[in-house]
Amino acid sequence: MFKLVSILLITLLFASPFCLEAQNSRTERSSFYLKGNVVESETNKPVSRVNVEISGGAYTTTNIQGDFSINAKIGDELIIRSVNFNTVYYTVKDQQHLTVKVENAMEIPKASSVRKKSVDVFKSYIDSAKIYLKKDAKKSIEYVTKALESVPGRSATAAQNQIAFETLGDINLYYEQQDLAIDNYNRSLLSGNNIDIRIKLAGAFRKNKNYQESITEYSALLKSSLSNYQKVQVYEGLGDTYKAINDGSRSVANYQQGLAIATKHSITPKITDLNSKIGEVFAQSGAVEEAESYFGNSLNLSKKEGKKRAVEEKNKVADFYNQNRDFEKEIQLREETLDEIKSLDDGTIEADQNSPLTPQRQNYKIANAFVGQEKFKEAIPYLEKSIVEADKKEDLLVKKDATRKLSELYRDIGEYDKASKSYERYANVVDELYAKKDQELSQAARFSKEITLRQTRIASLENDRKLNESRYKLAVENQELIQKNNLVQKWVIGSLILIALLLLYTAYTQYKSVKQQKYANNQLSLKSLRTQMNPHFIFNALNSVNSFIASNDERAANKYLSEFSQLMRSVLENSEEDFIPLEKEIDLLELYVKLEHFRFKDKFDYNIRVSEKLNLNEFVIPPMLLQPYVENAVWHGLRYKEERGKLEIEFEQVDSETAKITITDNGIGRKKSQEFKTENQKKQKSKGMGNIQKRITILNEMYKDKVDVLVENVYDNEEGTRVVLILKKD
Template sequence: MKYLKHILCIFFLVFATIAIAQQSRTEKVPFTVKGEVIEDETNKPIAKVNVEIVGGEYTTTDDLGRFSILAKEGDQIVISSDDFQTVYYDVEEDDFIKIRVEAPENEISKFKKVASNRDAKSAFTSYIDSAKITLKKNATQSIGYVTTALEVVPKKEITNTENSIAFETLGDINLFWKQSDLAIGNYKRSLTFSPRVDVQIKLADAYRQNNKYQESIELYTVLLKERLSNYQKVIVYEGLGDNYKQTNVPVKSIFNYQKALDLATANKITPKITDLNSKIGEAYALGGSLVEAEEYFGNSLTLSKKENRKRSVEEKNKVADFYNQKKDYNKEIELRSEALEEINYLEDDDEEPLDNNSPLTPQRQNYKIANAFLGLEKYDEAIPFLEKSINEAESKSDLVVEKDATRKLSEVYRDIGDFDKATESYERYVEVIDELYVKKEQEISQASRLSRDIALQQNRISSLESEREINESRYKLAFENQELIEKNNTIQKWIIGSLVLIALLLLAMAYNQYKGVRQQKYANNILALKSLRTQMNPHFIFNALNSVNSFIAQSDERAANKYLSEFSQLMRSVLENSEEDFIPLEKEIELLELYVKLEHFRFQDKFEYTIEVDNEIPLNEFVIPPMLLQPYVENAVWHGLRYKEEKGLLTIHFQKIDTETVQISIIDNGIGREKSKALKTENQKKQKSKGMGNIKKRIAILNEMYKDKVDVTVSDVFDTKEGTQVVLTLKKD
């Protein structure tokens, strides 16, 4: 009977409190709020700004930026425009308010200025990147960037890939802001431009989030037949597991999660290994297999500790929920206490502050720890955690948790018989409900406005596409008109074309005539070269035959045969190369070695010789006219070394100058050009040197035909004008 009285007393107090709260709400008298909206930097008034009371009146600013609106204390005024970021103002009294606003760093206008001075393709990429950066902060602004990206690239220049990327980004924005129906439409639009696998995976996930599980499962199944990367296969199997878990088919869910886990483990995709162990644990728990679930949750806890602190906290919270389901409250309390300590570290590390909707906030963890103690019927241990939860929630304006914790605290005090504190807590609970009601109205209004803004942006993009199609039609019409104009000008073009053609024919005839002259000259040069190539120096042939005759007269048949054999070999090689303009330098060196050997055979007591070839010369890459060097060597032997009293020396050196040039030096230490000329008989002076004459003509013709291919200089070796040096420079091409 005593308890019944207390209960009746509590109910009386509760109803009285509710009545007082409702009366206090109804007693709020509306009044007129006046104010102005000005630009922060310039102090210029802004006209036609939307001014709205959440759930109430609406007006706009006049040309002076002024407004007046009916409001009550505690109302929230929303000041919004496309030109600046939305401002929220809480009404406290009827004083004149001044709202200073600023554009969101004028990002879009800055990009437009940049785009005018930069390639449209680069601007498109910049806008898309900006959309991705602002995706999680401001949906309207992010969609605005995508819209601008589509506007900066002309219809004729935009590619299917760019269109696909733009609509994929829109889908990403929609999916993040829980608008899965819009995300599905945009992902489908993206796929019409480019059927990319990664977009199909996103579409399947959007289906799942929109509760279209069969469409999601079907698309994921089709994707398994495509060529996927290992990571994509993991995502697809995980997506199938998510669908089956949400449709309460734990066996198939576990099967697909396990497939994904095997792939992630084999390919060392570490973050997914942790996630999949956790999800398998959830699926086992869903199917009632708590032992298996605990095993996998143990794995996920161990793995999450190797990642960052936030991931570890998330996993501890998830496993604590599992222990709560098992009613193993002691393990739940242990895990939540660890998580709570790590959450405090996260806040101390200046991490991004946790959203009140996150399950990882201190107020939620304290509240859940209190519930676990209540599950163990440890009321005294639960009360401090409920009080901590209320204080944390109040400091962070988390009215939802504050409401639940206050109500729970009232119930605990009631259960332990402390009715005064129960009543006090319940009164606070009623106040929080009242505040939460107002806040929810504001959130609903803001969500409605966000949805409206996003819908407007989406319609703008659709209008942009329609406008592009209209412009394309206009372009086709203009093109057809242009064709008509071109047909009217056809006769004029034919006349002009005919005149141009006649002029071109005349030019062609003149060019052919010029070309014919050049070809004739070239043919004459070729004939001249062939004629010169077939002529061997008569002195050499005559002297060679005399040498053979001399060997025979001396009954030295063996020497005669050897000399004649090598002479015939030289003659055969000369005849074989007589039709060639050029031969490899290696072959010319062989001919020269054979020739010098014959001359040395005849004049062994007159000179020695050396032939040095630089090893760095790629002999097969350089070519030379055949028997070009022989006349110079013959001159050195017959006119320099043969008349020397002591034994002379003939040096032939092939040296690489660079990759394109070889220098050939023929040096003798004979009597020199002046003494040799003085020794000539009158008959010899009258005769012209056929060898040197031919070689000069050949070099002149070759240089004319092949642009200075061969360069020859002749000089004395010593200051006494004895010795002769011939330097021949040969170019590769």
């Protein structure tokens, strides 16, 4: 009697599952007051005035201590939001006190702080968007937005727009928003033709069920210049599209075209994929032997690519054996798949509950294969394993199917108590799944809305330019209407403005021309003065050689000429330069003073001092600027001195922008030197000094007080001469 009652109970349970679900739902979803608090994740400090609400229900805020209390039910979605942190979504699981830890919204560096390297910043943001593509769609799109905003100027370049909208399309395609992906790929292609993006666009057309558009795009691509890998991609894509519209013959033909190219050029991953896909098409059309042959190829090839690829292929071939009711081979492959899934490193297979490569799903499919063989008792352990794994991974879909199947098996083998308990578990899972699906629908709607809003923001960045152009056109049209009402007045005003602009332009052009001419004249004058400088210097030096020869001192003359030739080589090397480093000028000066000292050994001693603080590489000076001053000191000051004279040349740095050069001699002085001149010498002006003064005047005019010169007596009796040159860096 008890057994008969149990049978009736099981029958009733299976006949009206929704009644039980509704009853459980009413029991489980009774309301209660959920208490909790909101704290910062790093400091654990309470956060006050936070918005706390139940989706579609009650609302409250946290107090000063960060505490809240709100009317809720099991399965409700709790939303905690504030402008100070990222919104937190939480599913109510029980009545326990809840602590919500929040983090400040991630700050992305402002583009203005890195304008100098805008290209690098743009690339950095795009790379970040790609990193977050499969982790967080909102963050990924936010990085694309920041990438476009980081570009200086009014709008991004065509290349940058192409990359940004391609990345957006990739995000949309990954999250199965095919219509948005198509729109973004098309936007990307507006910035220039790109084969890879066109291949992605054709794939997006297929996934959005725009099959004809997909075929058209793939066919057009075949007429383009493609790499071998791209050809394989296009033929594979065509095969996928024909497969989607159940055109098996064309699907296989395109797959085989791609396979031939992949095999010829050793594109190994594609060889495996295409063998597998050809096997799938043959399997769908009922050509079992052909399907098994290609699946055998793909299985062997996948083992060479790595465990993950091998596991994926084994699962696919196992599905093929299931369709053909070859359960023994299916079970063998799934057992191998289970072992390999366990041996894979963490993170090798993505944590996607919908992926067939999970222990709970493989165990469930093995159980189904045993059921297909009517081996119910062998199936039960696999269903129990599936339930345990599904419970760990919170995979309610598999848990639901497995618990129901387990209940049915217990019923079929006559263990009605276990069947009843399993069905109760099944009913509870259905209720939980119902609540979860309701929440997922809400989250999906919100996710889609947020993604659309964020993408709209990006699209608006590109549309701003078009909008500005439209506004400009509208303003022009408005202006034309106004001009029609007052044509004469506008014409007069416009003519006056035009005349004024022409006059200003003419004045500016003339000013610029005069300035350029003056600059050219100055350059010519400097060159001329430098040209005069060299013969003057050579003439004086040759006089020295002549004096040695006149005194029959051939050895001294030869030595002097040797030193002189070295000096002349350096002088001539620098003769075409406007400026030379100060260090070179010092080297020239040392050579020159050495020559003069060689001639007038008994007349003077000299000392050249360069301050250690003076950075010689930072200052430049016109070549042969200092030599005439030194020459004057020797020839007109020290040469006529009865006792041994002294020549001091000092280089020092006044500040970061200024250097000071001092040439000091204790000679007879400028006044007495003038008395020693002959009448003929008095009539002639000094070529060297006159030349130098002109050069300094022109240089100061061209380079804004580049050199400042001061000549003064050293002693009160007007003996000795000091020349001070102030040299500016710029």
